[in-house]
Amino acid sequence: MSTAVRDPAALPRLGWTLVVLVLLWPLLRLTDFHPAALFEAGNLTAMGNFLAGFLPPATAPDFLSLLGKATVETLAMATAGIALSILLAVPLGLVLTRSLSIARLGPGRRGWIGQSLRAVARALLAVLRGVPELVWALLFVRVFGLGAAAGVLALGITYGGMLGKVYGEILESTDARPARALLEAGSGRLAALCYGLLPNAASELVSYTVYRWECAVRASVVMGFVGAGGLGQLMDQSMKMLNGGEAASILVTFLVLVVAADGLSELLRRRLA
């Protein structure tokens, strides 16, 4: 009787606890974890002075006009970036959609051209969205110089990759029967898309695009940190000059912008639903 069943979870738990403890130490070392640094006199005064500068926020007319311009630039960057990404995403997304494949209709030919085309499109989309938009922006700044153009292209490419994948998924998951009926009746792919798939998928496609636009607004705000224009660039400059008042104004603008984009996107999506 004394040989009662041992807890079967005891050993694994002990093992995992040990693994975590053993891993934790190098992780903390790697991140240079020293909370005390937050309370060092030098850092405290630097931070304190900076934060004290937040009040009052800068409201000089010159600065405000600069701020207004940067805000419009940020919004324009997001909008243009999304427009560009749609141009990229639509063809790639359509290539991914198997319900539009004519080769898959009958038995017989398996359509290896279509299959390899889809594989290429999928890989391309993965690379496009796999590299963060800020890295793309950093690269484009080297080619096109400082300014919003780099940001727009970066957004267009990363979001093109995301939209293309999701467009493909949405079209795949909508009822394929109307489109197949059209294709079997001999219509072209474009007609099958417009009359067979889009009626059912349109609202979801638009809704996701609007959501991505909201994300693009957030992303374009920070693009400026690598020199791609907009609010981020202004913020970066103010931070580097430790100008708390300006930083506070920018931060507030920025929060208002994000909340407004949030609200607008939610409103639009609710209307679409």
Added chain:
Amino acid sequence: MRAGVSFGGLLAVVLVVAAVAGSFAYLDMPLGALFTGTAAGEIADFVGRFFPPELGPDFLAKVGWAALETLAISLVSTVLAAVAGAVLALPAAGRHGVAGRVGARFVLNLLRSVPELVWATLMVLAAGLGPFAGTLALALHTTGVLGRLFAEALENTPPAPAEALAGSGAPSLAAFLYGTFPLVAAQWLAYALYRWEMNIRMAAILGFVGAGGLGALLYFSLSLFHEAEASTVILAMLAMAVVVDGVSAWLRRASA
């Protein structure tokens, strides 16, 4: 397709087209120049300099170290954020009165609305250059995100098990850990893993503002026009993201 296009729909299309056209016009994009022969040649030249990637052992060691640092930043910040998010989620889900709920939600919204890069510039001021600043920045933003998600999960959890334990005299922390936590643990873990996947990507670029990791290496390489090195770093970023996605998916399956 619908039989007729409504006036509202038409207006929306016009507005969207106008916004896009206005955006391009305002930004003064050199789109035409993009497609001229010389520009295309320059771009091809620029892209060509990224190949082949730099694979010298010295540089690879450097990239490996930076990748480890990035991994550490993403992991530690996610764990910190999960703990802080859980602590804030309890009041945010209304477990400690209305005042606590409003206060905690305000804090979470503030943490979440400020992007990681802005937190990073602030933390570089507060903690000095280096990975610690990046860790704190990611942790602060992620706390906001996770705290909100955790609170939502808590609100959708049946209260009966914890209430039964409190009814037999258990202290509130014990009642929570025995009665509520097992109900939300899987969901919380899934959220934390999802944020970890995001954070590994973010940790890779925080270096742009001086917060350590692969980003710092990429920034230096590009500043010094060492494109071959930059392409190695970008490949490392991609590889890390793929690995973390795989590990996270495995952990999620194992915990389900």
Added chain:
Amino acid sequence: MGFSLEGVGLIHANGFRALRGIDLRIAPGERVALIGASGAGKTTLLRVLAASLRPGEGRVTLLDGEPWACAPAALRRLRARIGLVHQSPPIPPRQRVVTAVLAGRLGQWPLWKSLASLVLPVDPDGARAALARLDLAERLYDRCDRLSGGQLQRVALARVLYQQPDLLLADEPVSAMDPALSELTISLLNEEATRRGVTLVASLHAVDLALRHFPRVVGVKDGAILFDLPAAQVSDALLRELYAAEGGLPLAGGLRALEPAETAGELPPLRCA
């Protein structure tokens, strides 16, 4: 370790009057069954006895103290001495049986012990002993979502046995069990109460179980006490009045039904958690 209720009335937050003018005095060590139609107020009454619902009217005295006059810490200590078996077992599905049983003593353990037990169960033998009395010892390290409704109900019972309360309350503890198992379980509760000399109050849906196992039976109807008699004096007329709305006596069936001819087809629905 008895209790008394004087003129207790309670109106739920939704305006429903659950209890009215309840006078009930139960001496230490007594064993009492609560019977009545569903919705009569049995659960509410038990929750008042468990000091987890505060009645709007009247006076509650439990274990020689007034729970609602106590300081929070004292109320907590008082509750730790009361064990309530809930109708649907309040156990998280992903918890292991051993943890669910050990949770019975959270009110008595210091916090550090409760926390440690989450990692490694501190008293698996105690939990096993409690489960063994319910013939469930071999499921000690199983996860609760692998158990049937009846098994889960027995785990909840084991939790209360492990708690070793001075006041043992049970709210339809056998609703998900078959007749034979119900019989065994109710015997076990009575045996436990007798052996440790603690008070037992159980609400039961099956009248025959109540009459067979409990010396004293209280009939509850529409939130008030209809009768409060020794089991032998509960007449058919009283029972008929008690269950007038349900159109027949609910019995556990099996061993010795009261009026087999009349109620053969009216076994109570087995409520699964």
